[in-house]
Amino acid sequence: MATRTTIIALAYLISAVLFILGIKGLTHPKTAVRGNLLGAMGMLVAVVVTLVSQEIVGYWMIVLGLAVGATVGGVLAVKIEMTAMPQMVALLNGFGGGASVLVAWSELIVKANAYGVALEKNSEALPDYGTLVAGLLAGLIGAVTFWGSLVAFAKLQEFKSFKKPFDYPAKQAINAGLGVVVILLMVIGIMTPGSVAPYFFLVVVASVLGVTLVNPIGGADMPVVIALLNSYSGLAATATGFVLNNTVLIIAGSLVGASGVILTQIMCKAMNRSLVHVLFGVMEASEGSATADEVYGGRVKSTSAEEAAMLFDSASRVVIVPGYGLAVAQAQHAVRDLTNLLESKGIVVEFAIHPVAGRMPGHMNVLLAEAEIPYEQLKEMDEINPSFAQTDVTLVIGANDVVNPVARTDPKSPIAGMPILDVDKSRTVIVIKRSLSPGFAGIPNPLFAADNTLMFFGDGKKAVLDLLAALKE
């Protein structure tokens, strides 16, 4: 039977290589579809060889689980709206973490029983501490991922009771207390290798911790949370790999863990926030900053579709800055039509994408790709910032803090030092927005009162459609 084990191990190696090549394919939009297919093939290889391994005696449970999972996963993947992508990823993360909890649980039951048998034969038998620690870690990380992701999903889906964080006193003290209990249960679990009870209680406490950790986080910090939970779901798989002594789980899990950590860093940097501040819900108070009245007082000019259309007509270069408001209004298709119309008039149109625009990394790019806007037209912040000075009209749709010049000018502001899109440097700025209400940072935006800015109040999609109609006349 040794040959069968070797073949399975080699097949796992092939699937690990396919995962790496798959992720490598994602380095360019042209190779990305193939990359994703390679990853899926890696998964297929891993699952198929596992099915023929000799430990498996019954297939009904497996078939049942596969059928339920494939149906639910398939329906979700086909039905989900592109605007709802962040929720989808949060939910999938959660299921991955939850699966890790259950696998580690089942394996620890087996190991605890085996240890009991070994003790009867030899009273000095040693438990497998490596597996034990890995199992407890898989339970801890998996449970935090599962419940944390469910809370993130509920927030992103905008369930009514999740619109505001649940308020209760001493949040940080309670989290710290739960953290201490987690460490205690880990120690007890390692000291009582013949029992699964500590694991069970650890999962319960970790579940509460998952909820209390994500509960206070909201608004613009959501992309960080999703990226971090993504990383956790990978680490949970890695820990499960240590429990089963299975290299493909370790490799795949580490790749995902690394990916999540990198995205988390990128997001934090783009918001000029430290991870600690995001996780513990710290938002610097905007003391000493100007009030809305001081900033806006009589200086805000509003415009109409007709006036805006005239500005576009005489422009030769236009930059569009999409924000989450565009996604909410489902305005991506209207924006595509606007782009096509402007281009037919010989105007150069580009899109400026801030790293935290939208609710997850790269969210705007997906929405614009859905509307068939070529990715070559989407420019990253560092690439497009120098060109605003040569831009005739910049159209900001539903973005606020990422275009607030205060980040550059006022060192006391809560967003001081945050990298922003320098839209205020263009000749004319037209801002499509429902009202003058502040963004996530809660501060007024002097851009809206600038001499070269015109406010076009209204719903993103309706405003763009009105603009289109005016341009066609």
Place this chain on the structure above:
Amino acid sequence: MGSLTGLNTLALIAEASAQAESPPLGLIAGLTVFVLAIFVGFEIITKIPPTLHTPLMSGSNAISGITLVGAVLAAGADHGPFACFLGMVAVAMATINVVGGFLVTNRMLEMFRRK
């Protein structure tokens, strides 16, 4: 070149750990694979352009559903009805993760390819 050498090293170590019989060596080999895989991950993922970050998340998400392998083992092995039941629920959850993740990533990436 760098990542290719990394792949080869990974391959060698994965083989070594698959052959390892004694648990301590398995743990060390596992840790080695873990650390090297993280380096490979950092190398590749820092090269992925921001425009593909959402598909990267959903795609890597699907890959983290690799727990499915462990779930299949737990559901199919002869370890008593409760361990088996846990395995079955785990298979269902991991499959949602895998199937949903790869399909939705494919849907997104097709949009990027269209033009």
